Amino acid sequence: MQMNYFIAAFISIFVFTQTKAQVGIGTTTPNSASALHVEIGTSQTNGLLVTGVYNASATVPNLGTSSRLMFYPGKGAIRAGLVSGTGWDNINVGSLSVAMGYNTIARGTSSTALGDGSQANGQSSVAIGATAYATADYSTALGASVTASGILSTALGHQVNTNNQRGAFIIGDSNPLNSFITNSGFPDEFVARFNNGYYFMTSGNIERFGVQIGHYGNSWVSICDKSRKENFEE
Known part of the structure; x- marks a missing residue:
């Protein structure tokens, strides 16, 4: 029965969009700059709710390059921003993952990727920044051109890499001397590079x-x- 209601609502919106440029929910005067205008008013309890059924084997449509906002209930995944290529196609969308920004990829289960070209490929990994890569499970990469490639490792700052070392923690400055990438050398090691001490x-x-x-x-x-x-x- 709920599915029938959903289909009916979808058809109503679809038909309405064929005759009117804007769709209004809760308003008879939708904003002319929006395709869909949801008016909550002064209510402190109402909001926008999108629900579905989670299924780890669910797939998402391969939409390729576009600027979009997507929520896939089947995978419990969210995507928002701009992607060029297949970064937000099914093969690159991890269950319960979030990716926002430009060309971000959250392939790992429960992973998060935000920024420009950042990738969170490990389970429960986090990548935030510009070309920040969290490639191992439970890894964290924050900054620009940083890679957390060891399980449970953390890379912060600029041009640093945990170098597949488990539990390593590495942090770097802006690399003013242009001394290339600084790598971790051992598991569970702390490395810090700061030019001025x-x-x-x-x-x-x-x-x-x-x-x-x-x-x-x-x-x-x-x-x-x-x-x-x-x-x-x-």
Whole structure:
């Protein structure tokens, strides 16, 4: 019975669009700039609801290149933005996945890809930015030209790669020296590349204590200076 109601509603909208440029739901004066205008009014409980039945073996239509907003109830997947090619065709749409932006791909189950050319191919992986790739399960890639290719690994910043190392965490600066990609070398390793060094505080901002290492430095230096010390002799 619900399916019959859905079909009837769809036919009504289809017929209406053949005779009128805009479709209005909840309004008799749909906005002329919209094909579909849904007016909620002042209600604090009403909204737009789209439902369906999830089925892991469901398929989505292969629509190719276009700018579009799509929700596939069968796969529980959402796509929004612009795609050129097959990035949002069935083979590249993971169950329960989200992809938004330009040429983003969320192929992994429960994966998320946002930005420009980002890809989340691993299960429960996240890729956000420009050409950010989360290719392994449970991996996270945030930034530009970053790759999290190890299971449970994280890549942040610019031009860094976890290099298939499980549990690795790598973060990079803007790479001002153009020193190519920085890679992780071992599993469960932390790698950080910052051209102008590191500054670690163990106090608040007013009285600064901690250690730092400068550009091209290879040893730690105390942040606290002479003015902060007590009981010393000249």
